[in-house]
Amino acid sequence: MKLILSVLALIGALFLLPAAALADGADGAQVFSSNCASCHMGGGNVVNRSKTLKQETLEQYDMASLEAITYQVIHGKNAMPSFLGRLSQDQIEAVAAYVLDQAGSGW
Numbered sequence: 001m002k003l004i005l006s007v008l009a010l011i012g013a014l015f016l017l018p019a020a021a022l023a024d025g026a027d028g029a030q031v032f033s034s035n036c037a038s039c040h041m042g043g044g045n046v047v048n049r050s051k052t053l054k055q056e057t058l059e060q061y062d063m064a065s066l067e068a069i070t071y072q073v074i075h076g077k078n079a080m081p082s083f084l085g086r087l088s089q090d091q092i093e094a095v096a097a098y099v100l101d102q103a104g105s106g107w
Helices: 002-035 037-043 055-060 066-075 089-104
Strands: none
Touching: 002 037, 002 089, 055 089, 066 089
């Protein structure tokens, strides 16, 4: 009986995992729209047009990873403000994942 319950729990988790991933993606899109799009609409950059969120630019500046994007969101740099204290850690991680995903798909 325990084996059957364990298998059912595993199957349930596998079906819920994609829904959770989609929820994070939607949350990242919402965070981006509310906090980032004014400067980075469509992956661009209205302050410094050469430093976009496009895949090739992220790679050029060693920013094509969740860690690098998360660091940038937390700490800011140059004209970009820090979002530490404005966004929760979950929101920061969600928006970093969203940016990386969008860059990979060409915005």
